[in-house]
Amino acid sequence: MKPIQDYFVPWVKGIPMYISSHIELAWQEPELHRMMSNENPMPPSAKVMEAIQQYGQKANRYPDQGLVIRSKIAEINGLDGPENVMLGNGSSEVFDNIFRCFLQTGDEVIQHTPCFGIYKLRCNILGGKLISVPMPYENEKLVFDPDAVLDAVTDKTKIIVIANPNNPSGNFMSTEDFARIADSGIPFIVDEAYIEYSGLGMSQVDLIKKYKNVIVTRTLSKAYGLAGMRFGYALGHEDVIGQISAALLPWNVGTIIMWAALAAFEDVDGLEERVKFNNREADFIEESLSDIPGMIIFHSHANYILFDGTNTGKPGNDMVALAQEKGLIFRPQNVMYGRDGWFRLTLGSKEENRMAVEAIREFYTK
Ligand SMILES: Cc1ncc(COP(=O)(O)O)c(C=O)c1O
Known part of the structure; x- marks a missing residue:
């Protein structure tokens, strides 16, 4: 045996x-x-707590696919509708789901370091190879280097991920540089976990209207203050979101969480x-x-x-x-x-x- x-x-x-x-x-x-x-x-605010209480009463029921909250997220981001939005158990699960859709064993993910650690973890668990491209440290600043990121591309590259703004350096890459990387056609995740601290005006969400390969990810864990609730989402072209959503674990986001998230979005x-x-x-x-x-x-x-x-x-x-x-x-x-x-x-x-x-x-x- x-x-x-x-x-x-x-x-x-x-x-x-x-x-x-x-x-x-x-x-x-x-x-x-x-x-x-x-x-x-x-x-959490009183409004979010109220939703948690109210939908706690329905905890005996399975959640639906979240059309109401997905429509709300689409509206906030100027997108057509729920077909542009995929929900996750935190944005960590969103990355996982995206990675599982694009990566096979031996395929490569490019990240720009220093950065958040989850990309590495999810890449490893799929047998992927993580390529870390260091940000240059110049004049007491960590700066983005899109040329170095593009130079690291090989025929095995299946995902590029960059945070906007980046953790831990706290800065933004320029829209032109995001567009240059998007031009590669490679699935490009723009991780906007912290975007609300600067406002959605700094988001790269408009890129998804031009580039099918760009997927923007967000979370309620940071500015919305709901890390323990685990709610994240991806924004993208409907064909891409539809395909990635096919790999979702059914009922991955619970009823209480979805309605509490809606309350958080409405609590401007x-x-x-x-x-x-x-x-x-x-x-x-x-x-x-x-x-x-x-x-x-x-x-x-x-x-x-x-x-x-x-x-x-x-x-x-x-x-x-x-x-x-x-x-x-x-x-x-x-x-x-x-x-x-x-x-x-x-x-x-x-x-x-x-x-x-x-x-x-x-x-x-x-
Ligand atoms: C850049 C970045 N992206 C995503 C996340 C993960 O957030 P979530 O709680 O949505 O999984 C974090 C958390 O620290 C982060 O720093």
């Missing part, structure tokens, strides 16, 4: 379950301040309050720390800020450790560009942001 291990496909065999250690820690020690996972510090004031608060606090943190000698702060259009303190001579991991001693969970970053001073923080409540500023100031100036 063959051992069970021999039955696993090679690209799954031996891979451990993905566990986010900092999120585990935060749930285990709720007194710690969560400044690590780009969550929203504000709890709730979103505005969260965005305004975030952007004010981001300015506050950046301004409060801009005088630390040698510190490089990446101006962010989202709810996190990346720091490179390498020039101060202090490792970023030590900053993260000190923050934790003070009850704040920051996000460590790998050594990048031969530099070890990186760390990222997610904006928290007013009080948490002031605690963070104080901890950073203490670490670098005392």
